[in-house]
Amino acid sequence: MKKVALLLILLAPVLYALPAAASQADSLSRPRLKFIYDVDFEYALDNAEFDYSNGYYEESSTLHAIRLIPGLGLRIDQNEKIRHTLFGSLQVYHDFGKPGFDIMKLVNSMNLYYRIDAQLGNGQFSGIAGWFPRRFMEGEYIGAFFSPRNVFEDNSLEGLFLKYRTPKLYAELGLDWLGLKMGQSRERFRILTAGEYKFPYGLSACWAASFYHFACSETANNVVDNHMLHLYAKWSPEGLPLQQLDVTLGAIATYQWDRAVRDSRTFPFGFQTDQTARKWDAGIHNSFYLGQDLMPFFGVSDYGTPYARDLYFGEIFYHTHIKGFSFYDRLEAFYEPHIFPWLDLKVAIVLHFGNPTQFYSAFRGWQQMLGLRFNLDKLLRK
Numbered sequence: 001m002k003k004v005a006l007l008l009i010l011l012a013p014v015l016y017a018l019p020a021a022a023s024q025a026d027s028l029s030r031p032r033l034k035f036i037y038d039v040d041f042e043y044a045l046d047n048a049e050f051d052y053s054n055g056y057y058e059e060s061s062t063l064h065a066i067r068l069i070p071g072l073g074l075r076i077d078q079n080e081k082i083r084h085t086l087f088g089s090l091q092v093y094h095d096f097g098k099p100g101f102d103i104m105k106l107v108n109s110m111n112l113y114y115r116i117d118a119q120l121g122n123g124q125f126s127g128i129a130g131w132f133p134r135r136f137m138e139g140e141y142i143g144a145f146f147s148p149r150n151v152f153e154d155n156s157l158e159g160l161f162l163k164y165r166t167p168k169l170y171a172e173l174g175l176d177w178l179g180l181k182m183g184q185s186r187e188r189f190r191i192l193t194a195g196e197y198k199f200p201y202g203l204s205a206c207w208a209a210s211f212y213h214f215a216c217s218e219t220a221n222n223v224v225d226n227h228m229l230h231l232y233a234k235w236s237p238e239g240l241p242l243q244q245l246d247v248t249l250g251a252i253a254t255y256q257w258d259r260a261v262r263d264s265r266t267f268p269f270g271f272q273t274d275q276t277a278r279k280w281d282a283g284i285h286n287s288f289y290l291g292q293d294l295m296p297f298f299g300v301s302d303y304g305t306p307y308a309r310d311l312y313f314g315e316i317f318y319h320t321h322i323k324g325f326s327f328y329d330r331l332e333a334f335y336e337p338h339i340f341p342w343l344d345l346k347v348a349i350v351l352h353f354g355n356p357t358q359f360y361s362a363f364r365g366w367q368q369m370l371g372l373r374f375n376l377d378k379l380l381r382k
Helices: 002-028 148-153 376-381
Strands: 032-049 061-077 082-095 107-120 123-133 156-165 169-179 188-198 203-214 224-235 244-258 269-279 282-291 326-335 338-340 343-354 363-375
Touching (some): 032 148
Antiparallel strands (some): 032 061, 032 363, 224 244, 269 282, 282 326, 338 343
16 A cells, blocks of 8 residues: 555646646647556466476476456647657556465555657657666577576566667667665576667577676675676578568677685676577467586675576576586477467476486476467457
């Protein structure tokens, strides 16, 4: 209830000033003002079974949850080329089967942001500042950056994000502030960027990168750096009897350093290729990685607490536990129909493979996934 009250207080000045502002806009032909509202609903079931590797990489677990995000805001059309948006929303989240139902804890987060969209020459610029949905990001980040479960559980960014698009170029750059220096909580922030430049014949040069600063807390006086760059070429031929065919090939380079440990700088790297084929809303996506352990500090303890998921957000199997080169393969078969433009369904099975060892076979485990998403804004635009 406190969060609801806070949202109403923040929006009160806008609601109070709207009638006068609208009247003045009409009389002086000033920017057009419009109330907007939206409702997002997300359902996720992700059953991960990793007993085949005895939980060596990750324990088996199940994510089964729903999220409802109602919101309202104000849209200001300055002219035909510039639009401003002020928006606030609440996030109602529930894990199924969680003991001790407490309705007061259902509202676990919120979004509050300003957005600008502007036509610049032959390109479109968008910028957003505040606490905003992750879906504003459009860049392609492989599993070494984010796992699908991480994306669902942490669906908002806090900070600033900019993006620019032309017929040939797409680029985005943003700052996500993840933590404050308070008690055992560390000061953490991440800079993200991704983009693509298109050439003829379906060829593109692409990049994705992150700069992650895992700084001090009041109880842990050290800093850890974890930076990653992915450069790759992409081929998306047109004219084929398929909904989608994408093939990528690239290299991943990282720079990691636990500053509390002298001479701990390390530069894990590797190579990755991805293939996606889709027809009749069904398809296969395969990611094959060949390289070094991209999470060398995963199990490192700092004052008794491993860095683990506070330092790394990607698929756990990029933590190969092998000093030299090894492989990881993720194979996903999916059915992803757009039932309506505003209603998406996804059913998927994911298989994980890696270097066989004397203790485990190449098969690491698998996941069964089901997702549903409803977006009112897309419905209202139709």
